[in-house]
Structure formats: structure tokens, C-alpha cells
Amino acid sequence: MSRYRFLLTPTWLGWLALCVLFAVACAFLAQWQIDRREQALEEINRVVSNYDEDPVPYAEVRDLYDSPSAADEWTVTTVTGEYLADDTKLVRNRAHAGSIGYEQLVPFAVSGSEDIVVVSRGWLPTDSADGSLPAYMPQPPEGEVELIMRLKPAEPAIDRDAPEGQLASVDTAEYSAEIGEDLMPGAYGLMSSEDPAPEQAPQQLTRPELDEGPHLSYSMQWYAFGLLGFLGWGYAARIHARDQDLAEAEDTQGSEEIVHRAAGVSTQDRIREARRRRRLRSGQLSDEDIEDAWSEEHLRETPEAGGEQQPGDRNLRDQELRATR
Structure with missing residues (x-):
């Protein structure tokens, strides 16, 4: 939840308040359409009952x-x-x-x-x-x-x-x-x-139409518009959180770029490593992360099972294991 802490800032709370006001206005407009539909239905009932x-x-x-x-x-x-x-x-x-x-x-x-x-x-x-x-x-x-x-x-x-x-x-x-x-x-x-009927008479007015109009669909549209305001606010918050995570990953990548280059790590692996480190800090480890950490720990305990590790890699893995414990 820490990654969404920015939602408590005045800017984001202000946008939320605007969404609430917009939803209230949409609810009033939807009720106005419902009232008009009820009036149309009353007129239809009078025609059906009396005409x-x-x-x-x-x-x-x-x-x-x-x-x-x-x-x-x-x-x-x-x-x-x-x-x-x-x-x-x-x-x-x-x-x-x-x-x-x-x-x-x-x-x-x-x-x-x-x-x-x-x-x-x-x-x-x-x-x-x-x-x-x-x-x-x-x-x-x-x-x-x-x-x-x-x-x-x-x-x-x-x-x-x-x-x-x-x-x-x-x-x-x-x-x-x-x-x-x-x-x-x-x-x-x-x-x-x-x-008696006259030779010439005015045109008779047509029978009222038994049509309630589009008021019900309009009211549903206004309710949907009110909900879309909150959905837009949530989507913007998700995009903002993602941008923050990417910026943080780029900063982490930049601080460790010298070590990774010395170890001959590719750019794609550096990005993957930066994302894995972010998951370690947040405590949201995937099954693959836990499995890799367990394998690395056992490789250090039994050097004959693999080649000699670089000092930089050993220090990084030690930090990751401490984060998982």
C-alpha cells in the first residue's frame, strides 16, 4: 500500500472530491430522467385507461x-x-x-x-x-x-x-x-x-403515442458517467504508481550499473534484476525469486557443485537472502 501513499496528498484528494461532485451531479440528472419517464408512463396509462x-x-x-x-x-x-x-x-x-x-x-x-x-x-x-x-x-x-x-x-x-x-x-x-x-x-x-356531420371539418388530432421515450436509457447513462469518474481516477492512480516504480527501478539500475558491467551482465538482465530487487524490498516475492534464493544459498554451501562465485555476486545474494528471511 506504500506505493499508493501519494493518494493521501492534497492534489489526489482534490481530484477525488471532484469525482464525488461529478457523481452527485450525474445522480441528480439520472433521477430527473427517471422522473420524466414516470410522467410519460402516467400519460400512457391515462390514454390506455380512458381514450x-x-x-x-x-x-x-x-x-x-x-x-x-x-x-x-x-x-x-x-x-x-x-x-x-x-x-x-x-x-x-x-x-x-x-x-x-x-x-x-x-x-x-x-x-x-x-x-x-x-x-x-x-x-x-x-x-x-x-x-x-x-x-x-x-x-x-x-x-x-x-x-x-x-x-x-x-x-x-x-x-x-x-x-x-x-x-x-x-x-x-x-x-x-x-x-x-x-x-x-x-x-x-x-x-x-x-x-350531423358537416361537409367540411378540421383535421382530427392524432391519437397520443404510447411511447415512454429514452428516459430510462438516459438515466442509466448518467449513472455510468458518474461511475466512470471514479474509474478514471483509479486508472490515473495506477499509472502514476507504475511510473514511480519505473523511475525507482531506473535509479537502482544506475547505481549498480558499474558492478553489473564489470560482471558482464546484459541490459535486459540488469532491468530484470532491478525489478527483482524492487520485489525484495517490498516483500512481494514470486515463487521464482524464492527458488533462486534457495538455489544460490546451497551453491555457496557446496562450492564443488558449481564454479567459484564473484565477490560482488556473493555480496548481492547475501543481501537478498537476508531480505527473504
């Missing part, structure tokens, strides 16, 4: 158009009444099938009550010559109409001006103030069908 259900009479769900909850979105409703076509409005900058256009809003007076519900009849493309106007403006059916619509919560106000006859969002409070009528404040209806 294709049988229509419910308006009288049974009237309170939902006054103050709906998130779980009530897409509730299918059937209602009878009459369009107030003179109060038609357009909501600008509405996306549909990759294009930007308008959503046509018309108040709908419910029969047998004083309620007026905002109905979105669908999407209109912009005029090719004048982008501030829709390409066409279909009129709603006259007289009594039976509607099937899906509940959508009213949208918040947007701090953005709109031309006369248009709204920046489906803000029922602003709509009510502009036409001077009390509209159901909490929700509006997204028209699915009209009876």
Missing part, C-alpha cells in the same frame, strides 16, 4: 369540466347542444403531424342546462400565401348537434399577445373574458365526431 372507453353522458361527468384531475384526461363524453359559431376562436402555433397550424375552438351550449363548454373541433393548416391565417375556415353544423368528445384540461395563460380572433393557448378564462360568456373553466372537449 377508447365507451362515451359517458355529459351530465355524469359535468363536474370534471369544472375541476378535473390529471387522471380524468381523455374521458370520452357524449353531449347534445348547439354551437355558438359567432364566438369561434383560433389557437395559434399548434403542432400536428410535423406541421404548425391552428386549432379551431367553438363554444358549445349544452342542451337542458346553462353550461357552455369549449370544444376544439380540430387542426387547420396555415395559408401558403399568408401564414397568419388558416388555409380554410370550416363552419360547425347548425342547429342541435350530438357530439362525442374527449376531455382535456384547460391550458394555463401564456404571456404572449395574439391577433384579434386568436388565442395564445386554450385558456378558458381569457376566452370567457373575450366573448363575455361564462364557460366551463376547468376543461374543454376535443371533438371526436359530430352528428
